[in-house]
Amino acid sequence: MAEVILKKVSKIYDDGTKAVDNVNIEIKDKEFVVLVGPSGCGKTTTLRMIAGLEEISEGEILIDGKIINSLPPKDRDIAMVFQNYALYPHMTVYENIAFGLKLRKLPKEEIERRVNDAARILGLENYLNRKPKALSGGQRQRVAVGRAIVRNPKVFLFDEPLSNLDAKLRVQMRTEISKLHKDLGATMVYVTHDQVEAMTMGDKIVVMKDGTVQQIDTPLNLYNKPVNKFVASFIGSPPMNFIKGKLIAEQGELYFESYQKRLKFIVPNKFNNFLISESNQDIWLGIRPENIQLNQQSDEDEIISIKTVPDLIEPLGNQTLVYFTFENQNVVADLDGFVKVQKDKTEEFKINISKLHFFSLNSELRIV
Amino acid sequence: MKKLILHIILIFIAVITLIPFIWMISASFMFDGHASVFPPRFIPDQFTLIQYERLLERLSIARNFLNSLILSILVTFISLTFNSMAGYAFAKYKFKGKDKLFNLLISSMVIPAQVTMLPLFLMLKWMGFINTYMAIIIPGLANIFGIFLIRQYCISIPDSLIEAARIDGASDFLIYKKIILPLLTPVLATLAIFTFLGTWNDFLWPLIVMTDDSMYTLPVALANLMLEHTKDPELMMAGSVVTILPVIIVFLALQKYYMKGIMMGSVKE
Numbered sequence: 001m002a003e004v005i006l007k008k009v010s011k012i013y014d015d016g017t018k019a020v021d022n023v024n025i026e027i028k029d030k031e032f033v034v035l036v037g038p039s040g041c042g043k044t045t046t047l048r049m050i051a052g053l054e055e056i057s058e059g060e061i062l063i064d065g066k067i068i069n070s071l072p073p074k075d076r077d078i079a080m081v082f083q084n085y086a087l088y089p090h091m092t093v094y095e096n097i098a099f100g101l102k103l104r105k106l107p108k109e110e111i112e113r114r115v116n117d118a119a120r121i122l123g124l125e126n127y128l129n130r131k132p133k134a135l136s137g138g139q140r141q142r143v144a145v146g147r148a149i150v151r152n153p154k155v156f157l158f159d160e161p162l163s164n165l166d167a168k169l170r171v172q173m174r175t176e177i178s179k180l181h182k183d184l185g186a187t188m189v190y191v192t193h194d195q196v197e198a199m200t201m202g203d204k205i206v207v208m209k210d211g212t213v214q215q216i217d218t219p220l221n222l223y224n225k226p227v228n229k230f231v232a233s234f235i236g237s238p239p240m241n242f243i244k245g246k247l248i249a250e251q252g253e254l255y256f257e258s259y260q261k262r263l264k265f266i267v268p269n270k271f272n273n274f275l276i277s278e279s280n281q282d283i284w285l286g287i288r289p290e291n292i293q294l295n296q297q298s299d300e301d302e303i304i305s306i307k308t309v310p311d312l313i314e315p316l317g318n319q320t321l322v323y324f325t326f327e328n329q330n331v332v333a334d335l336d337g338f339v340k341v342q343k344d345k346t347e348e349f350k351i352n353i354s355k356l357h358f359f360s361l362n363s364e365l366r367i368v
Numbered sequence: 369m370k371k372l373i374l375h376i377i378l379i380f381i382a383v384i385t386l387i388p389f390i391w392m393i394s395a396s397f398m399f400d401g402h403a404s405v406f407p408p409r410f411i412p413d414q415f416t417l418i419q420y421e422r423l424l425e426r427l428s429i430a431r432n433f434l435n436s437l438i439l440s441i442l443v444t445f446i447s448l449t450f451n452s453m454a455g456y457a458f459a460k461y462k463f464k465g466k467d468k469l470f471n472l473l474i475s476s477m478v479i480p481a482q483v484t485m486l487p488l489f490l491m492l493k494w495m496g497f498i499n500t501y502m503a504i505i506i507p508g509l510a511n512i513f514g515i516f517l518i519r520q521y522c523i524s525i526p527d528s529l530i531e532a533a534r535i536d537g538a539s540d541f542l543i544y545k546k547i548i549l550p551l552l553t554p555v556l557a558t559l560a561i562f563t564f565l566g567t568w569n570d571f572l573w574p575l576i577v578m579t580d581d582s583m584y585t586l587p588v589a590l591a592n593l594m595l596e597h598t599k600d601p602e603l604m605m606a607g608s609v610v611t612i613l614p615v616i617i618v619f620l621a622l623q624k625y626y627m628k629g630i631m632m633g634s635v636k637e
Contacts (some may be wrong), residue, residue, distance in 0.1 A: 053531050076539035086528035090550040100536035145538070182622075 002064055002077075002154035002187040003029055004050060009059035011045050011211075015217065019045045021211040022059070027189060027204075032181050034202035035191045038234070042211040043191045045157055050189060051080050051157050063154060079148035080157040083164060085140045085146075089133040094128040097146045104151075118146040119178070131238040138169045145177070149184065158190040175198060195235050199223070207231050232286050232357060238321060241287045241331040244361065249279040256285060260327045265304045267356050274359060276368035284364070286357035289321070289334035292349050294341070301354035309346050315339075322326075322347075372406050389612075396420070396606035419606035431582050432589035433610060439585060440567040440614075443508040444560050450510040452556065455518025460530060473512050489576060503577035504585075508567060514559050521555040522548070544633045548627070557625035564618050568611075577601060586611045 004027040011020040020042040025034045035043040048054035052073035090188040101111045123144040161169045197221045207214040215227045226232035233239045257264045312322040319333040358367040397401040398412045495505045534544045571587040590607045
């Protein structure tokens with residue numbers, strides 16, 4: 001059992017800047033929670049406060065029901081994997097992994113058993129006598145993970161552990177860490193700025209911005225029901241498109257009309273109840289890139305079409321990204337498969353308006 | 369071709385630099401008067417150890433050698449300990465007035481050593497340490513240049529290493545001992561050479577604070593030798609060899625650690 005609870009946690013630096021502002025997070029036992037957000041959003045500071053590397057200015061952090069605010073890192077029963085691996089360069093892989101165990105005065109046979117177990121899990125058996133400099137990036141990262149797992153801690157903390165690896169290795173290590181989480185059944189807190197990592201690994205994702213928590217939810221809920229425009233644009237790749245406009249109630253129908261009036265359509269019935277109170281208000285319309293296609297037909301969903309000229313085309317094989325400018329906004333369409341589209345030639349795109357999102361223009365909160 | 373010319377030039381310069389040393393060593397193995405001939409001899413016509421025997425007999429040179437050795441080793445070890453602790457603290461710890469204190473230290477480096485000699489002497493006299501080892505050890509406990517050098521090197525050690533060790537359960541002292549000190553090896557070796565050389569070769573300060581023949585360090589004793597035996601170049605050369613030998617040994621032993629790239633592979637920048 002290892003729950004981690006952050007209650008009204010803030011970090012205020014000496015010069016008065018608030019790096020983390022009133023953060024409340026509840027991490028259940030055996031849960032994999034990802035803290036995600038752009039750089040400077042306070043996610044790493046939050047993790048470092050859990051680790052005890054950063055003092056907690058306000059609020060409290062509980063591990064297993066015990067307040068740990070004033071405990072030094074070594075007494076919190078946590079292990080941390082750093083972005084830059086932080087391996088001890090003068091020690092061999094074996095010594096690196098065993099260091100924490102030696103300091104805890106475990107018997108020699110026990111240390112040996114645990115280090116060998118970890119090495120086997122991580123595929124490091126043949127490298128135990130090497131120094132870190134003789135290892136590749138991926139192997140070094142594995143040693144760093146090994147150093148964490150031998151300690152058998154209550155909570156694992158990861159601080160952007162994959163951001164120094166190349167793309168292919170990153171995908172591989174991603175699945176390895178997920179598998180490790182499943183095998184060890186441990187509570188893990190993982191910090192990243194990469195929303196793909198967050199979406200693929202987390203049981204629960206905490207989206208942060210400017211030191212505050214924006215939303216805590218499952219990956220799917222974050223994607224389908226983002227609380228505000230920031231979360232909507234941050235989660236999903238390519239990001240959601242936004243078009244500024246107004247809701248107009250006319251002859252018993254609710255219309256959406258964009259500012260430059262290039263787009264006007266009757267809002268599908270299912271949104272009416274939520275949007276009726278916003279009529280005659282300015283609004284952000286959010287469209288996921290995959291809901292813009294060249295051809296699409298549906299019995300359930302309502303489709304409208306727009307005509308525009310693509311600025312840029314990125315064929316990726318299994319998908320084709322088409323960029324165009326619409327109403328002074330950059331818009332991207334994520335077309336299925338390999339599609340032949342020509343630059344600078346007018347195309348007709350179909351938008352699935354049953355899958356739209358609406359955000360208030362002022363508060364940027366999601367309406368529906 | 370270019371490389372060849374360069375090598376020839378370098379070898380030439382090296383030989384010129386080495387000639388006095390070679391002559392010193394060979395002259396120390398000659399009988400009286402054999403060194404003062406022209407052209408100078410580089411290989412003794414008759415090999416003898418008599419100069420070294422005389423050195424041991426007529427002077428308390430063994431005692432002086434021991435003085436120098438003990439003092440140099442002690443000062444090197446003690447000052448490396450204090451310098452590395454202070455340098456590490458200045459580089460990695462946060463405490464009030466850290467920058468001000470460090471700037472004060474650095475600015476005091478402009479004061480020439482000669483200026484501080486008299487007050488230092490009076491202080492040591494007041495403490496009753498004149499003509500004891502402590503008179504040389506105490507001023508050498510720590511030195512600002514050493515602190516500065518170690519601090520600069522320490523700054524390049526990533527914070528995450530220290531944090532990782534802290535999470536692994538290491539106390540502050542253990543982090544210093546097990547993580548920081550091994551990583552400082554190159555700079556410690558460099559500083560050890562400087563300190564050992566400085567203490568071993570120091571002439572003025574031991575001359576001031578030591579009053580007995582038996583407490584003299586080698587350079588001071590050798591200077592006395594020169595005064596008494598100006599006509600014995602062979603004996604003087606034997607004394608010089610004894611003086612220089614430990615320094616060369618220390619340098620050769622430590623030079624492989626000299627600024628070696630030990631940090632490689634620890635973290636990815």
